[in-house]
Amino acid sequence: MIKNLQKMQPPVFPVERVIIPEVKSFSLNNGVTVYSIEAGTEDIMRMEIVFRAGQVKELIPLLSSTTNMMLSEGSQNYSSEEMNRLLDYYGAFLNLAPEKDLAGVVFFFLNKHIEKVLELSRELLFSPVFPEAELNALMKKRLRWFLVNREKVSNQSIDQFFESIFGKSHPYGRQLREQDFEMLNPSVIREFHSAYYTTDNMTIILSGKLVPGTPELLNRYFGNINSSKKQEKDIKVVISSEQQKLVHIEKNDAVQTAIRIGSPTINKCNKDYPGLKILNTVLGGYFGSRLMKNIREEKGFTYGISSNVSSLNLSGYKVISTEVSPKNCRQTIDEIFTEIKVLQNKPLTDDEMAVVRNYISGEMVRMFDGPFAIAESFRSVWEFGLDINYFHILSEKILKIKPDEIIELARTYYNIDDLYQVTVGPK
């Protein structure tokens, strides 16, 4: 008989409040703001150059993302192939990042190649040529990707969900159609680029073990460019949710039904947001959440279920997502509503409250672990005009929030009558 190990958990030390590092900033000669996060042990850097040039600025579907993806398709001095070959040769990684609100580029590189990366980034951001042949080829490829993705119930359901909560005509909600892939030409792309990829609309976020003299180098490559955003270009469509709260898209050959339940909500700028994030964690934000326990670990209905709260510049949204066998779809939806009602009426036990507090505190440690994680965390608040102080407020809220406040938040933000419900699957 082997000796039994202990039944009792070893001592639990409170997760130390995360040390939120300072983010420094300086301006280039032309006024471009640079944020810098000095951390890490390796001689590597991440450089994000970001513009308020996301989907929200586009009048024509796909315009923002295509402009972004065309940046590396050739510039005045380099063909697309030459540019990509150089980046590869120097072991640099380029991520093009078109999003709903922002668009830009992220480079990861070895410090010794910083000058080459700066030269190429200046080329692709400020001297792209948007050749027609490359544009046509890209759009044909994107159409094929779109047609494949459209087959997935998960994609179909989230696209419909955004349409339902943000409206058919707002860029946040508009769904793509096949013909949208034939609407763009180099001149609209050039126009979008010169309207939004401007130095007065640009921010640089650097992180890693910064090379000495980085500010001078940045000034040399970017400090002498001056361009301004054409303000009148901003579109004025207001968000208006669709009336229909319940949408089912029939896909009879689907083996699983995708479920998306949620609604527009507050964003990071609202004082309730940190509390809502904590409530969301309890509901479906981690492996031990109410929804995971009920739908996966008790019933075995799904491989995964989660809830999310996200911020956008003009709004925010919360969404519960899962895929289940069609025969369990009805019961899953009922259980989701039951879990919400329980959160609105029954206070969390001290035990669950402690688990959630500690789990999120651990998550915060991970959010600031290493220079690149810090950069991403910083960007996620900078985007909303906030600073790193947001995380002090969040961390305070994690320690202080009471079960009553969670009930209050669940009642305010999870009003069942406000929730949209999208399903994609068999009849």
Next chain:
Amino acid sequence: MINFKRFTLDNGLRVLVHEDNSTPLVAMNILYDVGSKDEDPEMTGIAHLFEHLMFGGSVNIPEYDKPLQMVGGENNAFTNNDITNYYLTVPSENIETGFWLESDRMQGLDFSQRNLDTQKRVVIEEFNQRYLNQPYGDAILKLRPLAYKVHPYRWPAIGRDISHVSAVDLKHIKEFFFSHYAPNNAILTLTGKITYERALRLSSEWFGPLPRRNIKERKLPVEPLQEEERSMVIESDVPSDALYKVWHIGPRKSPDYQALDLITDLLAGGETGRLHIKLVREKKLFSEINAYITSDIDPGLMTIHGKLMKGIDIMTAEESVNEVVNGLLEIDETEEEIEKVRNKFESSTVFSNTSILNKAVSLANYELLGNPELINMEVESYRGVSAEMVAEAAERFFPSSNCTTLYYKSSRKDS
């Protein structure tokens, strides 16, 4: 340079420690030397199902996740053909909870019928979600049994037939556990904010009392040399045709491994891979194309797969793929390109090693291969790959007789 120390407990548990004080966290990785290749062909998918059961409670601990969340930890696991791997990260001050949890489930599970029933349903939903409810999701299920005739790599970790998972009972589960889960069949790695002394003390305290177990002897059939090209055509309701080609390659430890890995980068690494430049950009045959090798311990596969543009004939597309692959034999065209992919490998390694979790998983894998020092030698061995070695590997592994092709055709008229 990743400095580490290594020790073995009396019960055979191998432990590797890499201290990195730039983080407040510790990553803990436990690799069990059991994968889907160790399964009975009539009961496949059990190694992966077992991974799920490992979270359902152990001898002294009713639930794995909660105590870990209580100390700010996060965890996950994966199963492949060779191994079952569990990992967690936790703030350093609470790493002892990780030792408590992992040693308790190495000691034994609570083997509850209820947990087994639930996790079977979860795994079946996972199968549905990943393989059946995705366009082209079943390609790998068709391809493996075509490429392998006898070796257990012929089924994927999820199982050869999902009914196998439904049929597993508690007796099988117990048998599986006691013949594969044991200190002498595991590798523990710790990276991050932990000293060697603390790691040694905690490992001895928590894992030391566990007994060795008799590990089921591994007797895997050797895959016979493929002598003739194989192919299969399937038709399915997908938006466009797709082409899958695989070639048998050597085992992970074979001297060709690095050359083959670089070959896949030459072919499909980023925007400037040859397949991408020639077949996506120039000839516009594919909307996307990819190439990679499996890092399987036993002889694995190199795979190329791509989705076709509208109206392109799949045989024409295949011919062009073959042309590009045959182009690898031209030594003088390759040198500068090889320098490019070698640089890219070096740079990815540097970036990957900024994560303590990546370092923990890599160290465990190199230990399993028999030499953890390889973690610091890999860049150099990739640096040593020459144009001649690329051509030699191409000549050796890419004759058509060594190739298996899956033509995944769209049944739609407008594809």
